[in-house]
Amino acid sequence: MAERRRLFAPGARPLDTDGAGQNRRRRGRRSRLPIAGAETRPLGDEHGISGEVKKQWQIVLGRFVRQPRAMISLGIFALLGISSVLAGYFWRYGYTDLTNQIATFGQGSPSLQHPFGVDPIGHDLFAQVMQGTKEDVQTALLVASITTLIGTTIGALAGYFRSWVDTILMRFTDFILAVPLLAVLAVLGNLAARQSGSWFWVAVIIGVLAWTYVARLVRADFLSLRERDFVEAARAIGASNRRIIIRHLLPNALGPIIVNATLTVANAIILESTLSFLGLGIQPPNVSLGSLVASGEGDATTFWWLFVFPAAFIILMILCVNFIGDGLREAFDPRRTRVRV
Amino acid sequence: MLSYLLRRLFASVVILILSSILVFTMVAYSGDPLASLRLNPRTPPSVYALRRAELHLNNPLPQRYWIWVTHAIRGDFGLTIGNQPVAPQLWSHLLVTFQMVIIATIIAIFVAITVGVFSAIRQGRAFDSAAAFTNYLFISVPVFVLGLILKLFVAIPVNNAIGHTVIYTIGQQSSNLSGSFLQRLPNYAGHTILPVLTLILVSYPSWAIYQRSSMLEALDSDYVRLARAKGLRPSRVLIRHTLRNALIPITTVIALDFAGVLGGAILVEEVFSWQGIGQWFLQGISVLDFNVVQAYLLVTAFFVVAFNFIADVLYGVLDPRIRYG
Numbered sequence: 245m246a247e248r249r250r251l252f253a254p255g256a257r258p259l260d261t262d263g264a265g266q267n268r269r270r271r272g273r274r275s276r277l278p279i280a281g282a283e284t285r286p287l288g289d290e291h292g293i294s295g296e297v298k299k300q301w302q303i304v305l306g307r308f309v310r311q312p313r314a315m316i317s318l319g320i321f322a323l324l325g326i327s328s329v330l331a332g333y334f335w336r337y338g339y340t341d342l343t344n345q346i347a348t349f350g351q352g353s354p355s356l357q358h359p360f361g362v363d364p365i366g367h368d369l370f371a372q373v374m375q376g377t378k379e380d381v382q383t384a385l386l387v388a389s390i391t392t393l394i395g396t397t398i399g400a401l402a403g404y405f406r407s408w409v410d411t412i413l414m415r416f417t418d419f420i421l422a423v424p425l426l427a428v429l430a431v432l433g434n435l436a437a438r439q440s441g442s443w444f445w446v447a448v449i450i451g452v453l454a455w456t457y458v459a460r461l462v463r464a465d466f467l468s469l470r471e472r473d474f475v476e477a478a479r480a481i482g483a484s485n486r487r488i489i490i491r492h493l494l495p496n497a498l499g500p501i502i503v504n505a506t507l508t509v510a511n512a513i514i515l516e517s518t519l520s521f522l523g524l525g526i527q528p529p530n531v532s533l534g535s536l537v538a539s540g541e542g543d544a545t546t547f548w549w550l551f552v553f554p555a556a557f558i559i560l561m562i563l564c565v566n567f568i569g570d571g572l573r574e575a576f577d578p579r580r581t582r583v584r585v
Numbered sequence: 586m587l588s589y590l591l592r593r594l595f596a597s598v599v600i601l602i603l604s605s606i607l608v609f610t611m612v613a614y615s616g617d618p619l620a621s622l623r624l625n626p627r628t629p630p631s632v633y634a635l636r637r638a639e640l641h642l643n644n645p646l647p648q649r650y651w652i653w654v655t656h657a658i659r660g661d662f663g664l665t666i667g668n669q670p671v672a673p674q675l676w677s678h679l680l681v682t683f684q685m686v687i688i689a690t691i692i693a694i695f696v697a698i699t700v701g702v703f704s705a706i707r708q709g710r711a712f713d714s715a716a717a718f719t720n721y722l723f724i725s726v727p728v729f730v731l732g733l734i735l736k737l738f739v740a741i742p743v744n745n746a747i748g749h750t751v752i753y754t755i756g757q758q759s760s761n762l763s764g765s766f767l768q769r770l771p772n773y774a775g776h777t778i779l780p781v782l783t784l785i786l787v788s789y790p791s792w793a794i795y796q797r798s799s800m801l802e803a804l805d806s807d808y809v810r811l812a813r814a815k816g817l818r819p820s821r822v823l824i825r826h827t828l829r830n831a832l833i834p835i836t837t838v839i840a841l842d843f844a845g846v847l848g849g850a851i852l853v854e855e856v857f858s859w860q861g862i863g864q865w866f867l868q869g870i871s872v873l874d875f876n877v878v879q880a881y882l883l884v885t886a887f888f889v890v891a892f893n894f895i896a897d898v899l900y901g902v903l904d905p906r907i908r909y910g
Contacts, residue, residue, distance in 0.1 A: 422844070422893075423882050424885055434870050521855075522855065
């Protein structure tokens with residue numbers, strides 16, 4: 245922790261933003277991310293000492309905005325999200341509407357009337373892909389909220405109080421991880437599919453199973469943060485455990501939590517579309533990008549658009565979210581900024 | 586060391602028992618095991634009663650778990666819905682999946698280490714950027730989409746260009762296969778190439794990223810600086826001093842990722858219609874064949890727990906700095 249404090253001492257700037265050893269503490273794609281301590285508010289931005297006092301979130305935001313890849317990804321993702329909602333109201337076809345055109349030999353390919361073509365039954369694929377995107381985004385955001393809420397709460401309690409809370413958490417994580425997540429989701433997804441098959445229950449199921457990673461991340465952060473001087477200072481002036489956790493520790497762990505929540509969105513899109521592809525997630529008449537891929541796959545050699553558009557939207561969304569997450573990570577922790585050619 | 590091993594082994598067994606309870610309870614509540622009988626409205630009540638007794642459905646859940654688990658330990662996983670023993674099916678499907686998973690994992694390890702090491706050596710140069718971009722791309726493509734892309738846009742055009750099927754997209758071998766092993770080999774290879782390629786492409790990126798960072802860490806260490814200062818040849822420093830140490834963390838990561846690879850195998854088998862354990866499991870879910878689903882979950886849990894155990898032990902063997910408290 246000495247290193248962390250030194251790096252973010254007032255006026256200091258990270259020394260090796262571009263040298264070797266920047267990855268000294270890097271452990272895989274989603275490592276724990278040290279961020280500036282709230283008690284040592286940095287005086288300058290990353291270009292040097294300016295004397296002007298900026299709040300930490302302003303610094304982070306500033307770093308994020310300066311990354312073109314992350315900003316473009318954010319733009320595309322926002323555009324996809326907004327247009328998928330608007331398409332439900334303003335597009336000339338609904339996703340369940342049967343148009344007077346069907347995909348048969350030489351017909352139904354993308355045209356001005358149907359930008360993404362139509363399927364063999366006569367659905368307008370653009371309306372369907374938009375609806376699928378909407379369901380996927382909804383699902384992913386709900387999953388990210390659930391996992392972040394559960395994971396942060398449990399991780400914070402385990403890391404702060406240690407003892408039995410910690411033991412239970414770690415054992416629970418161990419045996420959740422003992423079975424492939426996809427297999428458990430398949431069993432439960434089947435259950436949900438038989439009950440309702442709406443995106444809400446699919447999201448809840450993924451959410452209540454996928455929080456273990458966040459929990460371990462927050463726990464690890466709290467285990468080290470709770471030993472810091474400012475926690476002892478807070479306790480010395482009589483702050484309650486609740487106040488210490490919420491006002492002192494949580495703000496310090498916010499960076500990794502936000503970055504991880506973003507990456508959870510990407511993972512949730514993968515899991516949801518996978519389940520729907522297997523027929524165990526969102527059920528007809530609802531559509532998701534995964535179920536569109538599954539139904540388009542069989543005819544894809546003749547009607548390429550049935551596979552290409554839903555698949556491209558899945559990849560595009562996940563790629564965008566991953567880039568946003570990467571941008572956030574670099575904004576919270578510039579020491580890990582990659583050298584670009 | 587021995588006491589650590591025993592304690593770790595004990596913990597693994599406890600985790601396995603807990604997951605078997607969890608799995609059993611989850612599956613028991615996931616649907617109606619008599620659903621296939623209810624499809625026929627004229628099923629007489631006596632048949633229901635018989636079937637309930639057969640499946641021990643009249644007994645409380647803990648008792649049913651006990652009956653199931655004591656049989657499972659002896660290798661008896663009960664009967665399928667079609668009244669066939671589960672165990673022989675389980676092992677034959679498992680063999681099919683393991684063929685694919687083992688080949689894919691071995692190749693993926695080589696690819697990941699090569700890519701990771703070269704990205705680290707050429708940090709910030711063209712190779713590093715290209716590798717980083719490719720890693721990101723493959724991390725962002727779901728397994729089933731990647732499999733379908735390979736199937737639709739690689740295999741089919743290649744086969745059309747050649748004029749006959751070289752890359753097969755369905756099954757693990759042709760059904761009318763005959764001749765000696767060498768004659769059959771191209772057929773096996775043609776069926777295996779795409780599933781294995783898919784699994785490699787989805788597994789290697791995260792390992793490569795990990796390998797790159799552990800290589801960078803080793804390159805920055807004092808012992809490498811010392812080795813260079815002694816005047817050792819750069820190649821010797823790289824291989825004997827840097828790589829040897831940088832390989833330690835990746836072994837555990839790969840062992841811990843085993844659950845993920847098995848999950849990926851479910852999808853690869855679905856896309857390429859391999860009759861592996863994943864397909865068997867999915868079919869079990871779709872017809873609510875409880876014994877099949879439970880057998881799959883228990884066996885995968887066993888392998889995952891075993892691999893975690895191996896990973897822990899391996900870490901201590903490879904890295905003498907790790908001390909067992």
